[in-house]
Amino acid sequence: METAKKHFFSDLGVMLGRSMRHISRSMDTIVTVCITPIAMMLLFVYVFGGAIQTGTDNYVNYLLPGILLIAIASGVAYTSYRLFLDKERGIIERFHSMPIARSAVLWGHVLTSLVSNAISVIVIILVALIMGFRSSAGILPWLAVTGILMLFTLALTWVAAIAGLSAKTVDGASAFSYPIIFLPFISSAFVPTNSMPTVVRVFAENQPVTSIVEAIRALLSGQPVGNDIWVALAWCLGILIVAYLFAMRAYKRKAA
């Protein structure tokens, strides 16, 4: 047991290196998690943007938080996919029959998700800067934005872990992400909610994406964040805890 604990971080490093290689060698992953959100941002800003009334003078500023959430949601789908393949192909069994820290196998996937999503978020923000995104926010608001995005990634990663560990087919493993990718469209991520019909608006204003988007938008534009940040944190933490518990149960049942 002691040796296993001592080696946790070294094992985790090997796992991280392994899945980061998987990502960098998969054009499909790069296109989906990075290029697609950028294309969507270009589309919304330069095609639809002119016709959208947000009450702000810079639509890139308005749009960016939602694009980041979409990128993260499509990113975690690959975590689920990689976890599923590891389970199906007996890689998890190979690792588990070795004298390593067993938990490093699952945490390796979680850490990979955090690192790879951070990279795609940074790339998207850089492109947004070129497109005219500007922020008056200081270090503290940026740190808060980083924290929210990491928490959001972590929460969705654990949801992805449940899907990857309990799915029966490859398609099933990543299907969970479609509704999550779609959620930003029925929120204030692209357009303000006040133009929506009442039923849609009630949904849009009370689902997690709106509060997260509003909190990030306020932080980046130097506006007071109000309640949104607490609602956003509550959603992220709530999903994180519930998903973590279920994922751990699935992991113990399926892989251990």
Place this chain on the structure above:
Amino acid sequence: MKDTAIQVKGLQKSYKQLHVLKGVDFEVEKGNIFALLGSNGAGKTTVVKILTTLLKQDSGTATVNGFDVATKPDNVRQAISLTGQFAAVDEILTGRENLIMIAKLRYLKNPRQVADDLLKRFGLTDAAERKVSTYSGGMRRRLDIALSLVGKPHIIFLDEPTTGLDPEARIEVWKIIKELADGGTTVLLTTQYLEEAEQLADRIAILHEGRIIASGTLAELKKLFPSAKVEYVEKQPSLEEIFLAIIGKKEAK
């Protein structure tokens, strides 16, 4: 107690309603090749999973390298290596990267050197820099076994090591297994091919419907049956012999 590598007593395991193992007993001596023979669904993989600490038994005991699998799994894992039913190799990494990864996870001093040596030993040096997804079935299996040898474990579990391989690759795997045993490694392999057990194993146990129904050396098993009848039969070469002769691999027999 003599040199026992694996000892299994009264092993039972059920999956929900399905009673897979109904009391399995056997012993494997150090340095032996032990074949667990049985048809599909006989419970071979379940036995292997319990012995490799992947699964907990419902009752009975199993010790591997002197350690109880249920109470001392970490010690067991130090001593063993598992080559599962499907080649558990990382398809996106290259052959060399696969070996280096496992060497790092076994905390070896010189992962690159270990990888190079094994690549050479298994004839994979030329393919070392290629992604495993481009490998043939036989190459994958060879890499799979090579991964199991990283860190020189004392006991190796091979779950149906030749299922799905072509005859050439199968004979190659047999050769590797024989070499392992010659080097002092204990090998427990499961198979549904009678010939495989006959070719390789020092001792054979037949697992049927959750129990070992017969075990012993090949000679002992043969004694269980009425003595051989002498018959005159014109011996035709089997298709396998023809195939191997044509492709010039006859010496492997």
